Amino acid sequence: MTQSKNRKFDYTLLTALFLLVITGLVILYSTSAYNGDVKFHDSFYYLKKQVFATLLGIAGMFVVANMDYHVWRHFAVLGYLTAILLSVAVLFIGDEINGSKRWLSLGPLSFQPSEFAKVAL
Known part of the structure; x- marks a missing residue:
């Protein structure tokens, strides 16, 4: 049995995932903007940290998805x-x-x- 090097992603699942991630980031910003502004003088403080972690997670997801488990x-x-x-x-x-x-x-x-x-x- 040979494995195909041309793997396909489930684009419906990826779309749902990205919609949930974007929704989560919007909610995070809406709940933390005031606190970030008061504590760090940057209303985007928590959002920037979470976007960085999210991008690392997405990159890791694609790396692991292309690995042989x-x-x-x-x-x-x-x-x-x-x-x-x-x-x-x-x-x-x-x-x-x-x-x-x-x-x-x-x-x-x-x-x-x-x-x-x-x-x-």
């Missing part, structure tokens, strides 16, 4: 062990926010290992 099978055990290690690390070096430890900080980046565990498992 069978490649990830070789990294399954490593991903599982990393998820466990990060989950345990939260107990010792996690950031406490609102009375609970859920986040790990790596310089300017912070993330929840539970989210990584959902992807890895």
Whole structure:
């Protein structure tokens, strides 16, 4: 069985996705413009951050969509062990926010290992 290099996307799904993303960005701006203006003197502060993250996510989506998913099978055990290690690390070096430890900080980046565990498992 040969795989076609000419893969096609589901354009209906992509259209729905982009409509939801644009709607989300409009809602984000409408709810955060005042707060961004007061705190950062830029009503587009939160929108700019989210647009950057959205563009990274869309680029990642197209990269992953063009990958052979069978490649990830070789990294399954490593991903599982990393998820466990990060989950345990939260107990010792996690950031406490609102009375609970859920986040790990790596310089300017912070993330929840539970989210990584959902992807890895």
